[in-house]
Amino acid sequence: MSDTVRNLQQTVDDVFDTDAAQAYFDAIIGDDSRIEPRDWMPDAYRKTLTRQVSQHAHSEIIGMQPEANWITRAPSLKRKAILMAKVQDEAGHGLYLYSAAETLGTPRDVLLEQLHTGKAKYSSIFNYPARSWADMGAIGWLVDGAAICNQVPLCRASYGPYGRAMVRICKEESFHQRQGWEILYELSHGTPAQKRMAQDAVNRFYGPALQMFGPPDDASPNSQQSMAWNIKRFSNDELRQRFVDMIVPQAEALELTLPDPDLAWNEERGHYDYGELDWDEFFGVIKGNGPCNAQRLARRVEAHENGAWVREAAREYARKQQAATAETAAVA
Numbered sequence: 001m002s003d004t005v006r007n008l009q010q011t012v013d014d015v016f017d018t019d020a021a022q023a024y025f026d027a028i029i030g031d032d033s034r035i036e037p038r039d040w041m042p043d044a045y046r047k048t049l050t051r052q053v054s055q056h057a058h059s060e061i062i063g064m065q066p067e068a069n070w071i072t073r074a075p076s077l078k079r080k081a082i083l084m085a086k087v088q089d090e091a092g093h094g095l096y097l098y099s100a101a102e103t104l105g106t107p108r109d110v111l112l113e114q115l116h117t118g119k120a121k122y123s124s125i126f127n128y129p130a131r132s133w134a135d136m137g138a139i140g141w142l143v144d145g146a147a148i149c150n151q152v153p154l155c156r157a158s159y160g161p162y163g164r165a166m167v168r169i170c171k172e173e174s175f176h177q178r179q180g181w182e183i184l185y186e187l188s189h190g191t192p193a194q195k196r197m198a199q200d201a202v203n204r205f206y207g208p209a210l211q212m213f214g215p216p217d218d219a220s221p222n223s224q225q226s227m228a229w230n231i232k233r234f235s236n237d238e239l240r241q242r243f244v245d246m247i248v249p250q251a252e253a254l255e256l257t258l259p260d261p262d263l264a265w266n267e268e269r270g271h272y273d274y275g276e277l278d279w280d281e282f283f284g285v286i287k288g289n290g291p292c293n294a295q296r297l298a299r300r301v302e303a304h305e306n307g308a309w310v311r312e313a314a315r316e317y318a319r320k321q322q323a324a325t326a327e328t329a330a331v332a
């Protein structure tokens with residue numbers, strides 16, 4: 001290293017004052033303003049955001065599977081077209097979120113490797129099978145409904161690229177929830193067999209949908225810090241309660257029951273009380289032992305391998321473009 005470079009480095013080190021950078025970061029958070037990719041941020045902030053945003057991206061693309069399973073069996077051409085559009089939206093959500101995660105410094109292939117080797121989590125809900133057409137309704141109404149409850153506050157996440165990605169995602173999720181609601185409404189107001197099918201789907205998806213909000217607050221190691229950093233705005237239990245309060249009247253309009261005998265309006269709290277969820281089941285599912293974990297992951301890895309030629313072609317195209325640009329520059 002030359003003396004000049006050494007002196008320059010020394011100057012940079014002198015100028016870069018971690019305490020000042022931390023104070024600036026704290027001021028931005030305190031001001032409820034936004035951190036952008038080039039801003040200094042504490043390592044732990046970068047790490048937890050990379051974790052949350054990439055797991056969110058993984059959930060979006062794994063979440064395509066239960067619904068894609070029903071595209072060929074949709075009951076009409078119109079329903080097929082709507083379902084296809086929805087599944088494509090989920091792929092798009094995955095892309096926005098991987099792009100947001102990459103701005104934090106971890107390349108996409110590393111994030112995907114973490115998913116494919118089982119190191120990274122994705123939402124527990126997608127490890128349950130979609131057994132009937134009514135499940136498309138229950139997934140839209142309950143799963144996308146829970147997603148909206150959880151994700152609208154994330155539009156104000158302190159990390160700019162994540163918050164901005166969430167704005168678009170939430171708009172699309174609202175459409176998804178409406179299409180699920182409409183499927184269930186048609187079935188629950190259809191023949192007795194159709195109504196039974198709708199009720200069965202709600203019975204199976206209700207508990208797992210409530211678990212999407214994460215473990216109870218006293219078993220959520222990340223919540224407190226994520227809320228202090230304005231990544232999460234509400235705790236897992238707060239959002240779960242908001243969701244329960246929202247779906248009870250909706251279930252009444254659907255003329256379907258929610259499978260919880262403890263569900264009751266609590267005048268004092270101004271909220272619905274609900275029964276204890278099966279947390280052993282939840283922790284089993286996120287450890288990889290749910291009904292469909294192995295199948296979902298195997299299918300994802302297979303799809304990734306099948307797409308190798310696309311990535312190779314894109315790389316080759318980029319190489320040729322670069323070579324052509326360099327040649328033009330050399331001639332000029």
Ligand code: BYC
Pocket residue numbers: 051052055056057059060061062063064090121122123124125143144147150151211212213214215219220221222223226232236286
């Ligand atoms: N499933 O400290 P906690 C969609 C993990 S996609 C699996 O509370 P945090 C859709 C958690 O990661 C929906 N794992 O964590 C797509 C942590 O483990 P690690 C996806 C879960 O981060 C297609 C540990 O448990 N939504 O809607 O503060 C079709 C302790 O938890 C789950 C998002 O990703 C779970 N349910 O809070 C249709 C939203 N819950 O990482 C629909 C963004 C917790 O320490 N993410 N864990 O090993 C979040 O809002 C938060 O990350 C969570 C968890 C509320 C999920």
